[in-house]
Amino acid sequence: MAVIEVTELVKEYVIAKKERGLRGALKGLFFPDKRNVRGVDGISFSIERGEIVGYIGPNGAGKSTTIKMLTGILHPTSGTIRVCGVSPQADRKAVVRKLGVVFGQRTQLYWDLRLGESFELLKRIYQVDDKTYEDNMNVLTEVLRLDQFIDTPVRQLSLGQRMRGDLAAAMLHSPDVLFLDEPTIGLDAEAKHAIRSFIQEMNRTRGITVILTTHDLDDVEELCSRLIIVNHGKVVEDGPIGELIGKLTPKRLLVVDLQHPCADVGHKSAQIIKQDGLRIWYQFEKARVTAAELIADLSQKLPIQDLSVQEPDIEDAIREVYATT
Numbered sequence: 001m002a003v004i005e006v007t008e009l010v011k012e013y014v015i016a017k018k019e020r021g022l023r024g025a026l027k028g029l030f031f032p033d034k035r036n037v038r039g040v041d042g043i044s045f046s047i048e049r050g051e052i053v054g055y056i057g058p059n060g061a062g063k064s065t066t067i068k069m070l071t072g073i074l075h076p077t078s079g080t081i082r083v084c085g086v087s088p089q090a091d092r093k094a095v096v097r098k099l100g101v102v103f104g105q106r107t108q109l110y111w112d113l114r115l116g117e118s119f120e121l122l123k124r125i126y127q128v129d130d131k132t133y134e135d136n137m138n139v140l141t142e143v144l145r146l147d148q149f150i151d152t153p154v155r156q157l158s159l160g161q162r163m164r165g166d167l168a169a170a171m172l173h174s175p176d177v178l179f180l181d182e183p184t185i186g187l188d189a190e191a192k193h194a195i196r197s198f199i200q201e202m203n204r205t206r207g208i209t210v211i212l213t214t215h216d217l218d219d220v221e222e223l224c225s226r227l228i229i230v231n232h233g234k235v236v237e238d239g240p241i242g243e244l245i246g247k248l249t250p251k252r253l254l255v256v257d258l259q260h261p262c263a264d265v266g267h268k269s270a271q272i273i274k275q276d277g278l279r280i281w282y283q284f285e286k287a288r289v290t291a292a293e294l295i296a297d298l299s300q301k302l303p304i305q306d307l308s309v310q311e312p313d314i315e316d317a318i319r320e321v322y323a324t325t
């Protein structure tokens with residue numbers, strides 16, 4: 001059964017049209033001229049239990065708006081949402097019990113309390129029973145190494161420590177689904193690694209479903225098996241990462257170093273896109289010729305000193321989508 005089911009989701013924001021100058025500002029104050037903007041424009045997807053899905057897109061694509069509707073913070077203009085079979089709009093309390101949410105730019109911890117006291121308070125708010133709380137705290141303390149700063153007031157935590165605290169807070173009530181909005185933003189390499197390892201561990205050991213919005217492509221590469229790419233409020237791609245890279249960037253590069261200059265360096269199935277001294281860049285399409293065939297053909301007629309094949313990566317694929325949608 002799908003853990004998250006979203007069908008034809010639409011969110012329209014009403015914004016005031018502004019006219020220039022003082023006269024325009026006054027007119028707008030008394031006779032506001034409004035127009036609708038679609039933050040989300042007919043999005044559908046379905047996510048199975050245990051998936052880690054990257055929900056990505058450029059600024060203003062509609063990611064936060066979608067997440068806010070999934071968590072019940074915003075009401076859709078139209079369309080349906082089911083989280084673990086429940087509509088977040090119809091029964092927000094039931095959905096909140098199933099969800100853990102972390103916004104990288106905000107915290108749900110209490111600035112004036114020590115980290116451990118923050119957890120105690122959240123335990124009461126979420127009505128987590130003693131046994132679940134204790135079991136979860138034991139695991140979370142170990143995996144996130146919270147004991148180093150559990151007695152530190154939240155306001156004094158480093159960003160990386162605070163993020164570990166926020167992840168723990170989101171997991172206290174054993175949610176089935178974790179929404180993570182930019183969970184590694186502003187962190188150093190070690191803290192990023194700690195956060196990513198934790199997400200993988202929770203997914204592996206608890207089968208937790210994760211939806212991750214991020215602009216950090218290393219997050220995507222290390223964590224996600226599937227990507228949903230949105231732009232202008234619509235889903236523009238949805239699929240396993242490997243397939244998306246193959247589909248969006250079918251072109252690969254073969255870079256060849258020759259031992260000495262040659263006259264005829266061309267190949268019928270590859271295009272030379274650059275030549276610099278003895279180095280030649282061949283671009284070719286996987287569907288037309290394999291790297292092995294191309295290398296075999298070229299090495300028959302050319303004195304090859306060295307070569308390398310450059311595969312497109314997720315960054316190339318995403319650049320391609322953003323540029324064409």
Ligand SMILES: Nc1ncnc2c1ncn2[C@@H]1O[C@H](COP(=O)(O)OP(=O)(O)OP(=O)(O)O)[C@@H](O)[C@H]1O
Nearest residue numbers: 013015038039057058059060061062063064065066
């Ligand atoms: N409260 C609001 N009122 C009016 N328009 C809004 C509001 N919130 C978002 N929008 C608009 O809806 C669209 C989608 O915004 P959203 O914040 O969901 O994008 P995003 O993909 O999360 O972007 P980012 O990566 O910058 O966080 C944008 O055009 C944005 O300007």
